[in-house]
Amino acid sequence: MAGKIPRSFIDDLLARTDIIDLIDGKVGLKKAGKDYQACCPFHNEKSPSFTVSQDKQFYHCFGCGAHGNAISFMMDYEKLDFVDAIEELASMLHMEVPRENTHGQSNKPQVSAEQKRSDYDLMMQTSQFYEHQLKRHDNSNAVIEYLKGRGLSGQTVKKFMIGYAPSEWDGLCKHLGQTVAQKKQLVDLKLASEKTPGRQFDFFRDRLMFPIRDKRGRVIAFGGRILQGDNGPKYLNSPETRIFHKGFELYGLYEAKQAFKKLKQIMVVEGYMDVVALSEQGIEYAVAALGTATTSEHMQTLFRTTDKVICCYDGDRAGKDAAWRALENALPYLNNGKSLQFVFLPDGEDPDSLVQKEGKDLFEQRLEHASDFTKVLFERLSLDIDIATDAGKAKLMSLALPLIEKVPSDFYQENLLEKLARLIGRTREQLNQKLNNPRQQQSVQSKFKMTPMRIAIGLLLQHPNLANTIPYSPELIELNLPGLALFKNLQALCLKHPQINTGQILELHRDTPEFKALSRLAGWQHQIAEEQLAIYFQNTFKFIEDQCLNHRLETLLIKDKTQGLNKEERLEYSLLTQALKGA
Structure with a gap:
């Protein structure tokens, strides 16, 4: 795998990307005062509640809460992961994504963008070669008859780029x-093998070929099905290469996304x-x-793409085992609104076999009667x-509680605890106390009250130019007021980079514990x-500063009564008292 993408490149990418142009090209925006609006692309609505700010380089939907920067x-x-989103934005700007050598990877060769382009091009040429062979090879009539016998039309064969x-x-x-x-390159991409130096032979031979495409439609690997006899395994899949990692990819996902807008x-x-x-x-x-x-990465991709995932498996023991692995890997992604x-x-x-016997309508009726994951979990x-x-x-109880803890949805977690409680004759409250992180005990914390500190951070985040309207006092951080360190770090960042915008600040905090709060x-x-922003911000900071001084004054007062103060501390106490009286 390649090294990390340098932070400096991500900053530069966001600086060069205009979020208005990006979103307008995909959704269509209309000017609304200082900002731009559209109907939200992430939920159905009749009147626009999706707003995009050019100054902040940030979008926010007041209907569903979707928000973020260009990435x-x-x-x-586009339902991309972080790296793919970076690469897609970079390609729009004709920029090459650099990679850093990270610890443990210093001796591994890095794959250049040019090499990747060449690899993708070779994979597409290979797919086209297989498609051509399906029509022109001496065996093509037999292969085409096989496809017809499996009930496949030419249109479907073309859609999935099936070849021979x-x-x-x-x-x-x-x-x-x-x-x-x-x-x-053929050997590197596992399209050919080389047992004797200088002599290569095809990896796939006499097989029906299924090109595997990534989220962007690029051919990255193949699956080959044997046509007859016992000459090798029924299916032969591409081994992993520098552009293919099977635990992250799903066959048919690209085609499904092309078939539906959502x-x-x-x-x-x-x-x-x-x-x-x-x-x-x-x-x-x-x-x-x-x-x-089905891996954890698969489940993450699926729930990024849709709200409802139905796992359809054979009813035998192997199918039940496959379902259980999928369920275990899905639990951490079952947020509110997600269905498994x-x-x-x-x-x-x-x-x-079943869809050919029953047809579309009867098969889909089975899906309408699918079992919820909670039933499958407790049955297993x-x-x-x-x-x-x-x-x-x-x-x-010992088996169920660790699994229930993985579920992020409060609703699902309460539902699972309720069902477990009924099965073992306990109350949900008793079981909740046994969880390591009972969310029910944290429900009060979920309310996002706008305190003076959050107001100050929010204003600075949305209007970075406010940073130079107040003094920079890093020594205040030592007073340990909640949120103060984050506020002063944001101020320092804004002072160091006067042109920084909201979207860039958020990106710098994407992998930090503060990201969720900052996004809100x-x-x-x-x-x-x-015209009132600067004054309001200054007054809010003054209030916070007074809080810090009062906190320090109380600390000195307690120490004076319990241990006594030294000369420097007495002077500090006197100055703080005068300062607060003057305020």
């Missing part, structure tokens, strides 16, 4: 491996042919893991446990007239 928008709108890897040992190598560098749900199935057969029948929202279990359900098919059936945990006994109840403050509507 956040790319992540949420010729039976010859070196068909691809002869076509694309003309130079030493090209031959090496994916209301995604169905997870087990095989390439399942995805293609479902699409043939008009069910165009299926994806599959790539010869591996499971469908188990009859014995001997898979989505491919209760296997081989006699919950009629105290030992069985204790065992179930960035979207706070303070209703203060622009």
Whole structure:
């Protein structure tokens, strides 16, 4: 894997990106006073509540609460992860994303943007070669008859770019491996193998080929299905390469996103042919893991893309095991509004065979009766446990509570605790006390009260130019007033970078504990007239400063009564008393 993207590059990228141009090109914005507006792209609404500020380089929806900078928008709108969003923005500006050598990677070669472009180009050429072979190879009639026998139309074959890897040992190598560098690249990308130095042969031979595309539609790997006989495994998948990491990719996700403006749900199935057969029948929202279990990264990607995930597996033991792994990996991403359900098919059936027997409508009726994840969770945990006994109840509680703790949704967590309580004869309150981080005890903290400190931080975050309207007093940080260190650090940042904007400040804090609070403050509507901002900010800071002085005065007073003060402390006490009287 490549090293980290330098912070300086991210800062420069945001400085060069105009969030108005970016969002206007995808959503369509209209001028509304100083800012721009549109109907929110993240939820359905009739009147616009989505506002974009050019000064702050920040967007905020007053309807659903979506907010962020240009990088956040790319992540949420295009359903990209952080690195992909950076690369996409960089490509729009014709910038190359640099990488740092991080600890433990100093001896690993870094992949340049030029090398990646060449790799993606070679993968696309390979896909086109396989597509051509499907039509022109001597075996093409047999392969096409096989596809027809599986119920696939030419339109679906074209949509998924399905091709054929010729039976010859070196068909691809002869076509694309003309130079030493090209031959090496074929081997590096696992399109060819080289057991004898200088002699390459095709990795995929006599197989139906399924190109695997990433979130941006680039071919990054292949899955190859054997056509007949027992000549090798039924499916052969590309090994991992510098551009392909199977635990992060889902077959069919790109095609599903192309079929819908917004994916209301995604169905997870087990095989390439399942995805293609479902699409043939008009069910165009299926994806599959790539010869591996559904990973945590898969689940994160799925819930970034949609609010509802349905896992559709065979009803046998292997299918139940696959469902359990998916459920465990999904728990940390089950926020409010996210839904995880499971469908188990009859014995001997898979989505491919069943949808061809039943058709679209009957198959989708099965999805309407899918089991909620809570039912699947307790059914699995209760296997081989006699919950009629105290030992069985204790065992179930010990298994369930660590899993419930992983769920971020308050609603789901309360629901799971309620069900567990009924099963073992306890109250939800009793179980809640056994959680390491009971959210019910934190509900009061979830209310975001605008204290003077938060007001000061929010104003400074939204209007960085206010930093030079008050004195910079780093010594105040030593007084340990909650939020003061963050406030002074923000002020120092704004003074050092006079042109910094809200979006850039947020990006600098993306991986910090303060990011969530700062994001909320960035979207706070303070209703203060622009001409009054500086005075209001100065008065708020004066109040905070007085709080600091009072805190220090109280500390000295307590010490005077318990231990006594030295000469310097008595002088400080006298000066503080005079200062506060003068205030």
